[in-house]
Amino acid sequence: MSEEIWTIRRVLTWTAQHFEKRGVDAPRLTAEVLLAHVLKTTRVRLYVDLDRPLEKEELAAFKALIARRMAGEPTQYLTGVREFYNRPFKVDARVLIPRPETELLVEAALHALPKDGPGTALDVCTGSGCIAISLAAERPQASVLATDLSPDACALARENAQALGVADRVSVLHGSLFTPLPPDARFQVVVSNPPYIASGEIPGLSAEVRREPRMALDGGPDGLALLRQVIEGARRVLVPGGLLAMEIGETQGPAVQALLQAAGYDNARVEKDLERRDRLAFGTQPVANQPRG
Numbered sequence: 001m002s003e004e005i006w007t008i009r010r011v012l013t014w015t016a017q018h019f020e021k022r023g024v025d026a027p028r029l030t031a032e033v034l035l036a037h038v039l040k041t042t043r044v045r046l047y048v049d050l051d052r053p054l055e056k057e058e059l060a061a062f063k064a065l066i067a068r069r070m071a072g073e074p075t076q077y078l079t080g081v082r083e084f085y086n087r088p089f090k091v092d093a094r095v096l097i098p099r100p101e102t103e104l105l106v107e108a109a110l111h112a113l114p115k116d117g118p119g120t121a122l123d124v125c126t127g128s129g130c131i132a133i134s135l136a137a138e139r140p141q142a143s144v145l146a147t148d149l150s151p152d153a154c155a156l157a158r159e160n161a162q163a164l165g166v167a168d169r170v171s172v173l174h175g176s177l178f179t180p181l182p183p184d185a186r187f188q189v190v191v192s193n194p195p196y197i198a199s200g201e202i203p204g205l206s207a208e209v210r211r212e213p214r215m216a217l218d219g220g221p222d223g224l225a226l227l228r229q230v231i232e233g234a235r236r237v238l239v240p241g242g243l244l245a246m247e248i249g250e251t252q253g254p255a256v257q258a259l260l261q262a263a264g265y266d267n268a269r270v271e272k273d274l275e276r277r278d279r280l281a282f283g284t285q286p287v288a289n290q291p292r293g
């Protein structure tokens with residue numbers, strides 16, 4: 001950028017073109033989100049102030065973000081925030097950036113929690129806490145436990161629970177899958193978006209995704225390692241009739257359905273996301289049997 005006067009309009013036009021030429025996703029939107037972040041305003045406000053010139057410091061701060069975005073840092077790590085289920089979650093390199101398709105998982109899990117009564121939910125592999133916190137926020141009498149193997153993710157999930165006013169009903173426990181749970185803990189819903197990408201596919205992911213924690217992505221040699229353990233473990237902690245709801249990779253539907261059936265769930269099924277790709281898998285704890293010991 002030269003030393004001429006840079007208004008919001010001009011900066012946005014220049015940056016959107018620059019991003020487009022370099023193959024950055026959603027170039028105009030990305031330019032607006034980053035500029036709104038630097039100017040501590042909203043994207044709508046930018047349009048009201050299109051002719052406002054940027055101060056030197058503002059321009060310098062924006063240029064620095066452009067450079068980081070060009071180097072592959074995800075937009076949400078740069079702004080430090082991601083909207084999920086209508087709430088702002090703090091995100092940074094400690095956690096996976098919540099994806100819109102995961103909102104479908106929240107939607108499904110909410111059906112299994114009473115609207116006007118107490119409920120119990122477990123979110124295994126909680127990351128930023130987006131699923132656990134959304135469930136607690138949408139069901140004001142529900143108690144939610146959340147686990148994650150990454151102590152950094154647990155710390156951020158706790159910060160988010162605090163910031164979003166549900167820390168009294170969301171407990172974040174550090175440890176692998178079900179191991180940090182009290183022995184007698186039972187849940188109406190177990191929900192999980194575990195790592196499910198096959199290890200060998202990780203080098204081929206976009207630069208942005210590879211900036212996310214490896215522990216959040218790597219599902220072992222076939223991508224199913226964690227899903228298998230969630231399917232097995234949830235049988236031990238679900239109440240009769242309780243729901244297991246998981247996010248899965250688009251090629252994993254048949255394998256996961258078979259795993260759910262083999263583990264003894266009722267009503268094992270796979271559902272698609274809005275782009276018609278297998279994305280969610282469900283099983284119900286049989287009512288007749290006790291949970292497996």
Ligand SMILES: C[S@@+](CC[C@H](N)C(=O)[O-])C[C@H]1O[C@@H](n2cnc3c(N)ncnc32)[C@H](O)[C@@H]1O
Binds near residue numbers: 126216
């Ligand atoms: C795909 S991310 C999902 C994060 C969040 N639930 C979401 O939907 O955005 C998977 C998370 O699982 C965690 N994780 C990986 N292995 C785990 C394990 N054995 N036990 C618990 N959490 C694990 C990672 O640290 C990461 O936060």
